[in-house]
Amino acid sequence: ADDLTLQLKWVTQAQFAGYYVAADKGFYEEEDLNVTIKPGGPDIAPVQVLLGGGADVMVDWLPSALAAREKGAPIVNIAQPFASSGLMLTCLKEHGIESPEDFPGHTLGTWFFGNEIPLFSWMGKLGIPTDGSEGGVTIQKINFNVDPLLQKQVECATTMTYNEYWQVIDAGLTPEDLVVFKYEDEGISTLEDGLYTTEENLADPEMVDKLVRFVRASMKGWKYAEENPDEAAEIVLENDSTGAQTEKHQKRMMGEIAKLTAGSDGTLDEAAFQRSAEITMEGGMITEMPEGAYTHEITDQALN
Amino acid sequence: MAINVIYAKSLDLTFETNDGPVHALRDVNLEVGKGDFVSFIGPSGCGKTTFLRVMADLEQPTAGTVTVNGVSPEEARRARAYGYVFQAAGLYPWRTIGGNIRLPLEIMGYSKADQDTRVKRVLDLVELSGFEKKFPWQLSGGMQQRASIARALAFDADILLMDEPFGALDEIVRDHLNEQLLALWRRTEKTICFVTHSIPEAVYLSTRIVVMSPRPGRITDVIESPLPRERPLDIRDTPEFLEVAHRVREGLRAGHAYEE
Amino acid sequence: MAINVIYAKSLDLTFETNDGPVHALRDVNLEVGKGDFVSFIGPSGCGKTTFLRVMADLEQPTAGTVTVNGVSPEEARRARAYGYVFQAAGLYPWRTIGGNIRLPLEIMGYSKADQDTRVKRVLDLVELSGFEKKFPWQLSGGMQQRASIARALAFDADILLMDEPFGALDEIVRDHLNEQLLALWRRTEKTICFVTHSIPEAVYLSTRIVVMSPRPGRITDVIESPLPRERPLDIRDTPEFLEVAHRVREGLRAGHAYEE
Amino acid sequence: MRQSLIPVLTIVAAIFAIWYAAAIWLNAPWARDVAARGDQELSVTELVAATWSQEKPKLPAPHQVAVELYDTVIDKKVTSKRSLVYHSWITLSATLLGFALGTALGFALAIGIVYNRVMDKSVMPWVIASQTVPILAIAPMIIVVLNAMGLSGLLPKAMISMYLSFFPVVVGMVKGLRSPDAMQLDQMRTWNAGAAQEFLKLRLPSSMPYLFTSMKIAMAASLVGAIVGELPTGAVAGLGARLLAGSYYGQTIQIWSALIMAAVLAAVMVGTIGAVQRLVLKRMGMA
């Protein structure tokens, strides 16, 4: 079997169920692949792992991938299992925010590392200053959890539909206590979990062949996971070596993830790419429209 | 009867060491009156230092009683009743010679001006003027020893406990310091306990000479000196002097196996 | 003409200190032949230790030349030509007395069995048998000093450099060790350089006595002893002895301002 | 040991009292919010009870941590991924390896610095500079590079531990190896002792008090290193991974139990070094 290593963007969770399912159900084996899945973490930049030779494929979000590409990392999107974005801004109702017009004067918490870009371009569109000046908002960097929201260090916080939102709920708040703004609805969404590899790999026919098989098996895994969310969540749990995840949370997450992958066969939607790239540029993370940042070569072959 | 400045009764002191107990003092009895100059002499390791340390409340006897000025050594120590010259110089390396001598004066709260005059005076006394600003490691062994003597003389204690203060000095300086010490003693009526290895020194200085023998340390002889308090250096050639010296030598010899 | 074991010509040594230079040695010239027993005497701080340290390659002269056994002090040191007894005992606190004496033997690669016999022998010599397993701080000052002498005698060096080795010992032990040292010297034909403050000791032991004067340290007198090599203790009462002692005392006195 | 029991217990009791009080203080706003949302008034006892039993408290009460510790230490099989013993062991092994490597490296550098003029002048400033590099910033890179070189698992973490722990050893040992006084060094010269002998018989023994003090600090640093090293490896396993996962899912109780566990490890290891220190110094007649 051919060896292949996949670097995830985050810790083992249902967000990556497709890959774990493909491995667990033997889809990779069927394609004569031996896939190693490396979980990610807060300070791990998958691009570095990819370029350092620690992985052959990685999961990344488009804005950060484009930024890396412009910085000189020759990475290319080869498949896009996530069709829509799960990113949103969650506010506590008690702070009196009901619509975007209410933002001025409040503190918005967001993740950085490139995740802040859509928020900045959104504020730009709304004409709200973010430099702390009169009539503007304060942007606060927060880590990948919801504590600052719960402890009222910020009034709104970035959350994912499939993860942090539910942590807020688990903490004892009800959906009625919250106001959410989905980036997808505000027209500022960018493409999330896609599969990326290096140009070098794409120049190697043998590698291309492996990637085709990999994408095919992974998409099979994703579709299986969409149809059997509970089983997929179980599989994820089995693969979590920290032993910190809970079944309830992962099952719920799988349900939400299924909504995001629904309708994607892995092929990148060029319109969505265009929109995402523009937003990324408006946010200042890239300076010019990228070229050659994606290829349909792999998905074309995989789906035939 | 005048009160004894130092009074020891049936003193015992045993050190516990990794290989068994060491009997440093056994049944030691002694009375020292005010203004006495008592020398302790005895073979090395016989317990002279230990005895001095007991008087100074630096070591606790295993049995027996000591009083200093009629009170316990601890109370006497708290009352700053004595100055102690250690067998090794023991200067603090982070202080200059002047600073080391000034140390007890600072602690006892002498005024700044008083400190300065006293430091100057004792430095002169031990002939170290000009070395006030040097650090201990820049001085020769004998000079360090003199600095440590100066330190103990700088303040006014009624009792001086001196553990071989002149061991590292040449005969001329030693004679000189012996004279100085005697003059000081006569002038101030201090009580002095003095450990030495030199028989002539012991005889020259003391009103009483205590001879000790080793393991366990006991007092084997206490010799009262017939010499007058006024003692020019050449008193050392008188028959009385030689007579006393002879007695001390005999007493000492008895403590050494190989001399018998 | 036999080669000089120690040869010093126009030696100068100046220490730089925080407040100006200290002239420790100035124009020192000396020749010591094989088998000589040379004593150095002089007021404290006159440079005796410094001179010994120069011979031992522990201090570099500022000017002038020294040779030891015809070679530089450094080469002599590398050839382990001498044993050195320091003015302070300087025992290593983490080694027992036995371990301290064994230390140079270990370093010089004596066999285990040889080490044991030698340690036993020198401990006997300085009368510390039974204290082999004790740590230095469990010994009295004089006992520590004796241990340090034992350490220097434990290995076979042709030259012994001894800096006031008997300073902290009582007269009886001192006499005893003096005799032992003389016997050793006669038996082994070692060359010995010996610093002391005791005039009788210098005269009793030496074939030659070097008198030094202070700041800057100079040699003011070199006295050849007329005494025979064979010296019973009571030689100290002979007129020759007293005559030499007198000359030394005069030489010494010259170095002390207050005696003039 | 026995004389220490009562003082330790007193202090521990004081800490627990403060801890419980702090838990009330820090968790009360949340408890009031919950009550307000449910339109309830809380009596004082209810408030206290509520602050000590939240699922995601700002500061968990000691008994909550104790229960969690019991569940994850005693109640789980040690091979289970949910067992803290399992995670502790993973961290401990990296810590010990890193500590051993760090101590060895620190030792070697200290010897080089004390004996070699060039090293003394050139290396020390860079050793210091190396410690000012924020390890968390380069830890992921180290891990990535080592991974690319085919090293994974224990060693990369141990390398980070080593990086943090060699420094106290260098600083302490340089000082310790230079602590013999001039006379002691002179003696060695008169015996013409070789460099190795001087080292073994003089410098090393006199550096012992410094060595042990440094090793205690190095051990604590090494543990921090191992935990830092576990963060970017993708939160796979170990106490660091537990802390991280706990943090990302807002599980304060889990964070605290991992923390306490880490502190227990550190205390045990530092204590062990202390015991060895007492033993060695006693045998050297220095205690």
Add this chain to the structure above:
Amino acid sequence: MSWILAGLLIWAAGWALNIWLARQGRGGLLIPVTFGLTLLALWECAVRGFDISPVLLPAPSDIAARFAASTGLLWEDFVQTAIKGALTGYVLGGLAAFAVALAADRFDFLRRGLLPVGNFVAALPIIGLAPIMVMWFGFDWQSKAAIVVVMVFFPILVNTVEGLQAASAMQRDLMRTYAASYWTTLLKLRLPAAMPFIFNGLKIATTLALIGAIVAEFFGSPIRGMGFRISTSVGQLALDLVWAEIVVAAIAGSAFYGGVALLEKAVTFWHPSQRGRG
């Protein structure tokens, strides 16, 4: 290939120069600087020779260029992290450790009780404490200072306690004969004797303080600060900026350490380790 060769040559030349300088007994700062420059040249050659991607490891020249271009930003971050966070924490932590060491020394009960517990608490890994401190003290520099306090506490405490035992028996006996009070003995004897140890702890703590403040910012910070910049820039793969921050950290840390070392030299001039280089 030629780059690699050049690197090897430069390395050999730098080492030779250093040996020569050391032999001359001159140099002072020159030697470490040569050593550092050699390292930098090696690095530059390696990056170019092996064609390493700038998102993995930027060349020193790139870092220098970025450094020059962003001094304003770097200064702002420096003030936030090094001055407000690290320095405040260092001073507070040092004082706290010192006070606890004294208290433990004065009251045996405290020493027996506090030291074991203190060791235990201080051994809490900062990584775990950081999120908690941020939770308690907020995002700004106060929480960083709090973490630094915890980090520097242990080394200074351990060394101070050790140092307070360092005076020799005879030195203590002397104080006894003067019937010196506890405080006098402390001031005139035990503190001076402890200084070599205390400085040992203070020196180690300098580097810990800076690391602590930077690392703590990974767990929450306002949108400035060295740790913030490093962590966000890694995410953006702006590694030249990351390294520019690291350079700032290294310079600040070394200067801090150097300052404490100078102070040590002045205070413990009498200690054998300062008197002569053996």
